[in-house]
Amino acid sequence: MKESFRGDLLAGKTTLITGGGSGLGKAMALRMASLGAKVAVVGRRSEPLQQTVDEIAAAGGTAAWSSADVRDSAAVAAAFDAVEAKLGPVNQLVNNAAGNFLSASEDLSDNAFDAVVKIVLYGTFNATRELGRRLIARGAPGEVLSVVTTYVHTGSAFVLPSATAKAGVAAMMRSLAVEWAAYGIRLNCVAPGPFPTEGAFSRLLPGSEIEKQAKRRVPSRRFGEHHELTSLVAFLMSDASPYQTGDIVTIDGAEGLFSGQQFAGFAHLDRAMAKEMMAALKPKK
């Protein structure tokens, strides 16, 4: 990938990323560090967090890690303390940690619903409140970005806890965008469509046939590439977007629009053949 941003786009930012040891969180950590942010990765398992920090350091960046389960507000506060001791005050947060699995909703146990909602909704609240308290106490501005999903607008069958919790996250970001504007804190969401990661694809798109079907729902018939998402994230977290707040920015190659458009299937036919078919339907003069 050829870098299209200046290398100091995120200079002066210290960004805590939950779930930053793997998948999209790791991709964001590496990219943001390469653009000058000091990056803190927080998650449950120390090994991938350490690995991410090592990769950032090897590339010349600055990073630290601390392990915490975002469901535990005291652990989240302790993680902020630990990384601030190494990097200085955190002024940005990416709420990326998530949990999800496919299940018929009538089969969900109390614990199953709880696990996903606690990670996604409570985890986002715990980390966002923690950053907010610290920024407000210091009188410092800051940025929060929460990773939601395209079904945040529609709900989704078979991932009910995630759909419910992500809608709550979007409402949280929009509420705080108004409430915390007075403190100079911007909050946005990105809503990605399919971006391949081991964690999400093994749980949600198991098997090559299902993956192929998923690709067919994207007009360009390809999944997103991590750098395409991290470019959007870097822009939204930078000082290049000071008026952008309370927004949900979709990045899905128009997958959501394709799924909702009655005649979208024609886009996948050979274009000459589709035109011939349409011409044949035109009444003759």
Ligand code: COA
């Ligand atoms: N279908 C139905 N129920 C499931 C399930 C599935 N595929 N996977 C887990 N559960 C249930 C468990 O059975 C348990 O309920 P029970 O005690 O009534 O049996 C409950 O969910 C909690 O599971 P547990 O494994 O103890 O929780 P955890 O906190 O260790 O894991 C998850 C949380 C379930 C969200 C797990 O998938 C996870 O850690 N995910 C993180 C990564 C991820 O999901 N990435 C993709 C993001 S898009």
